[in-house]
Amino acid sequence: xxxxxxxxxKIAAIPLLSEVLTxxxxxxxxxxxxGKSVVTQAIAxxxxxxxxxxxxxxxxxxxxxxxxxSKIAPKLWxxxxxxxxxxxxYALLKIGDSPLARMFIDNKLMRYLAKAAPGIHExxxxxxxxxxxxxxxxxxxxxxxxxxGLALFQSTKNYATLFRGGPIHEDxxxxxxxxxxxxxxxxxxxALPEEMPLRESLDLDQFLMEIFPKNRATFVxxxxxxxxxxxxxxxxxxxNWPSPLAENPLDYLNRRVLLEEHNLRIWxxxxxxxxxxxxxxxxxxxxxxxxxxxxxxxLVTGGHL
Amino acid sequence: xxxNVDADMKANSIDEILKRRRIIITCGTGGVxxxxxxxxxAMRAAQxxxxxxxxxxxxxxxxxxxxGLTELSETPVDLTRNLREAMPSHKIDGTFSALMPNAKANxxxxxxxxxxxxxxxxxxxxNPLFQIxxxxxxxxxxxxxxxxxxxxDLTGQFDCIILDTPPSRNALAxxxxxxxxxxxxxxxxxxxxxxxxxxxxxxxxxKALGILEKxxxxxxxxxxxxxxxxxFSVRVQFLANFEKTTRLLQSEAVGxxxxxxxxxxxxxxxxxxxxxxxxxxxxxxxxxxxxTIGYLFKSTSKPNQATSPGLxxxxxxxxxxxxxxxxxxxxxxxxxxxxxxxxxDIHSVEDLxxxxxxxxxxxxx
Numbered sequence: 084x085x086x087x088x089x090x091x092x093k094i095a096a097i098p099l100l101s102e103v104l105t106x107x108x109x110x111x112x113x114x115x116x117x118g119k120s121v122v123t124q125a126i127a128x129x130x131x132x133x134x135x136x137x138x139x140x141x142x143x144x145x146x147x148x149x150x151x152x153s154k155i156a157p158k159l160w161x162x163x164x165x166x167x168x169x170x171x172x173y174a175l176l177k178i179g180d181s182p183l184a185r186m187f188i189d190n191k192l193m194r195y196l197a198k199a200a201p202g203i204h205e206x207x208x209x210x211x212x213x214x215x216x217x218x219x220x221x222x223x224x225x226x227x228x229x230x231x232g233l234a235l236f237q238s239t240k241n242y243a244t245l246f247r248g249g250p251i252h253e254d255x256x257x258x259x260x261x262x263x264x265x266x267x268x269x270x271x272x273x274a275l276p277e278e279m280p281l282r283e284s285l286d287l288d289q290f291l292m293e294i295f296p297k298n299r300a301t302f303v304x305x306x307x308x309x310x311x312x313x314x315x316x317x318x319x320x321x322x323n324w325p326s327p328l329a330e331n332p333l334d335y336l337n338r339r340v341l342l343e344e345h346n347l348r349i350w351x352x353x354x355x356x357x358x359x360x361x362x363x364x365x366x367x368x369x370x371x372x373x374x375x376x377x378x379x380x381x382l383v384t385g386g387h388l
Numbered sequence: 389x390x391x392n393v394d395a396d397m398k399a400n401s402i403d404e405i406l407k408r409r410r411i412i413i414t415c416g417t418g419g420v421x422x423x424x425x426x427x428x429x430a431m432r433a434a435q436x437x438x439x440x441x442x443x444x445x446x447x448x449x450x451x452x453x454x455x456g457l458t459e460l461s462e463t464p465v466d467l468t469r470n471l472r473e474a475m476p477s478h479k480i481d482g483t484f485s486a487l488m489p490n491a492k493a494n495x496x497x498x499x500x501x502x503x504x505x506x507x508x509x510x511x512x513x514x515n516p517l518f519q520i521x522x523x524x525x526x527x528x529x530x531x532x533x534x535x536x537x538x539x540x541d542l543t544g545q546f547d548c549i550i551l552d553t554p555p556s557r558n559a560l561a562x563x564x565x566x567x568x569x570x571x572x573x574x575x576x577x578x579x580x581x582x583x584x585x586x587x588x589x590x591x592x593x594x595k596a597l598g599i600l601e602k603x604x605x606x607x608x609x610x611x612x613x614x615x616x617x618x619x620f621s622v623r624v625q626f627l628a629n630f631e632k633t634t635r636l637l638q639s640e641a642v643g644x645x646x647x648x649x650x651x652x653x654x655x656x657x658x659x660x661x662x663x664x665x666x667x668x669x670x671x672x673x674x675x676x677x678x679x680t681i682g683y684l685f686k687s688t689s690k691p692n693q694a695t696s697p698g699l700x701x702x703x704x705x706x707x708x709x710x711x712x713x714x715x716x717x718x719x720x721x722x723x724x725x726x727x728x729x730x731x732x733d734i735h736s737v738e739d740l741x742x743x744x745x746x747x748x749x750x751x752x753x
Contacts, residue, residue, distance in 0.1 A: 114418060114419060115417055115418015115419035115420075116417070116418055116419015116420060116649070117419065174599075174603070177603060178599055178602070178603070183595060183599070184599070186595065186596065187595065187596045187599045187600070190596040193596055193600065195571075196600075202517070228418050228419075241516065241519075244516045245516060245517070245604075245607070245608055245611070246604045246605050246607065246608050247605045247606070247607035247608070248605035248606070248607075249601075249602065249603055249604050249605035249608075250602075250603055251603050251604050251605070252604075252605055277733055278733035278735075279733060279734075280419075308698045308701060309696075309697035309698045309701070311696055311697060311698065321731070321732035321733070322732070322735055324731070324732060326742065327730040327731060327732050327734070327739045327742050328683075328728060328730060328731060328742060329684055329731040330684075330687055331684055331685075331687045332681075332684045332685060332699065332702050332703075333694060333695075333696055333699070334684075334731075335681070335684050335702065335729075335731055336696045336698040336699065336702060337696075338731035338732065339698065339731065340698070342731065342732055342733070346733075362701050364700050364701040364703075364704035364705070365704040365705055365707065365708035366700065366703060366704030366707060366708075367700075367704065369652075369708065
C-alpha cells in the first residue's frame with residue numbers, strides 16, 4: 084500500500100487482518116453481543132492449525148475455574164486469566180518466595196487490591212498476558228466487552244501517575260512499549276454490520292488510537308448476510324422505509340442486504356477497511372466451538388491466514 | 389412465602405406491570421437491546437398516561453442516538469413533544485423524559501456530597517486514584533445508577549421511572565455491584581490503612597505495606613492512604629445510603645425486568661438471575677425477549693415462492709428461537725413481552741414507537 088501524504092498522516096493506516104494475525108500478541112475487543120469471544124476462539128484455532136504454538140486468553144470468566152490453563156487442541160492452550168492469582172505470581176517473582184512474601188500475598192488487603200483496586204487489577208492482568216507471550220508464538224486475548232475492556236488499556240496510561248519508580252513502573256513501561264509496537268502486538272475490533280455496533284467500534288478505535296497512536300486496530304465485521312440482488316421497489320436508504328418492520332422472511336432478507344450495504348458503504352467511503360465474517364446459520368453450528376470452527380475456515384478461505 | 393412466589397409467577401403484560409410498579413429496572417447482558425427496551429417502556433408508560441422517565445448510565449450514548457438527543461444530561465429532558473409529533477393520531481396523556489447522567493462526574497460528586505468538609509473535596513479532586521476509580525472500578529457505574537434513581541424518585545416529578553442498567557458481561561453484575569462498593573467501605577479494611585495505631589499493632593500489615601511500597605514506589609502509597617482515608621471519612625453516610633437503597637429495591641414500588649435475546653445459551657444466565665433476584669427479595673416481573681424473528685414467518689402477506697441464499701440462515705435463526713423459547717420459559721419463568729427484530733437500525737422516536745407498540749401486539753401467552 085502506498086502512503087498518501089495527508090495533513091492527518093500522523094494517524095497510522097488501518098492494517099489488514101492478515102498482517103495483524105502474524106503478530107505475537109493479538110487483542111480482540113468489541114461491545115457485548117457482537118460475537119467477540121467466538122471470533123477470538125476462531126483466530127486462536129486457525130493460528131494453532133497453521134502450526135503456531137497458541138495461547139487463547141480469557142479474562143476472569145466467572146464460569147470457568149480461576150486461572151485454569153488447559154490444552155484443548157494440538158498447539159492450542161486456553162487460559163482463564165485471574166488477577167488475584169497473577170498478582171501472587173508477580174509478587175513472588177519480584178520479591179522471591181519466602182514466608183514474608185507469603186504473608187504479604189495472603190494479606191486480606193493485598194488480595195483486595197489485586198481484585199479490585201483501580202489501576203492495579205488491570206495492570207496485573209495485562210502483565211500476565213505480557214509475561215505469557217514469551218512462551219507462545221501467538222497469544223490471542225478475548226478482551227472484556229464492557230467499559231472494563233477499555234479500562235484495561237486505560238490503566239497503561241495511568242501507571243506513570245500512579246506508580247513513580249519501583250519495579251511495577253519499570254515493567255509497566257516495557258509492557259506498554261510491547262503493546263504499542265505494531266511489530267509485536269495487534270488490535271482487532273469486532274463489530275456487526277448494524278449502525279450502533281459500527282459506531283461503537285469507531286469509538287473503540289478512537290480510544291485505542293489515543294493510547295497506541297502508532298499501532299492502529301483492524302476491524303472485523305461479523306455476521307454479515309449473503310449479498311444478493313434486491314427488488315428495485317425497496318428504497319436503498321433504510322431511513323426512507325415507511326416502517327422499520329419487515330413483512331415476511333424474504334422481505335427481511337432483502338432489507339437486511341440493503342441495510343448492511345448502507346452501513347458498510349459509509350465505512351468504505353471513509354476508507355475504513357475491514358474483514359467480513361459471514362453469518363454462521365445456527366442450523367449449521369450452534370455451539371461456540373462449532374461456530375469458531377466455521378469462522379476459522381472463513382479466515383483461511385477469506386485469505387486472512 | 390410459597391404463596392408469594394406463586395403470586396410472583398403469575399403472568400403479567402407490560403401494561404399491567406407498568407400500572408403496578410413505580411420503578412422498573414431493566415437488566416441483561418450487553419448487546420441485547422436493553423437501552424432500546426427501556427426507552428420503549430417509558431414511552432409505553434407515557435401512552436398509558438404516566439409521567440414517565442428513563443435513566444440510562446451510558447457512556448456509549450446509545451439512548452441519545454435513538455432519541456435524537458445530542459448530549460448527556462444530568463437533569464430530565466422532556467421529550468413529550470417529540471413523542472406527540474411522532475404519533476399525531478394518538479392522544480398522549482402522560483409525559484416522557486430521559487436522563488443520561490455522566491457516571492464519572494457522579495461518583496466524585498457523590499463522595500463530595502457525603503463528605504462534610506471542603507478539604508476532603510479537594511483531596512478527591514487531587515488524587516489520581518479517584519479519577520481512575522470512577523471510571524474503572526467495577527460497581528461504581530451500577531451503584532451510581534441506583535443513587536440517581538433514588539434521587540429522581542424523591543423529587544416526586546415522575547410516577548414511572550425506568551432504570552436502564554449499565555452494560556455488563558452478565559446481568560448479575562448489577563445486583564452484586566452495591567455489595568462490591570460496600571466492601572470497599574468495609575471498616576476493617578480501611579481502618580488498617582488509615583489508623584496508625586492499628587498499623588503499629590499489626591506487624592504483618594506493616595511488613596506487607598512495606599513490600600507493596602517497594603513494588604509500587606512511594607507515590608502510590610501516599611495516594612492509596614489518602615484515598616482510603618477519604619472513603620473512611622464518608623463511610624457512615626455511605627452505609628446509611630446503601631441500606632436505604634436496598635430497602636427501596638425490595639419495596640413494592642420496584643419491579644425487575646430481564647431483557648434477553650432469543651438464544652438457548654441465554655437460559656442458564658436467566659435462571660440464575662431470577663434465583664438471585666428472589667434471594668435478594670426483589671420482585672421479578674418477567675422476561676422480555678428482544679429481536680425475535682418469529683413474526684416474519686407468521687405474516688399473512690402473500691407467501692412468496694422466491695428464495696434467497698440468506699433463507700437457510702434465517703430458518704436456522706428461527707429454529708434456534710423456538711428452542712430458546714422452550715429453554716427460557718422452563719422452570720416457571722414467565723415471559724412478559726416479545727419484541728420484533730426490526731429490519732433497520734433504530735433512528736428515531738418513530739422507530740422506538742414500533743417497539744413500544746409491540747408491547748401490546750406481540751404480548752406472549
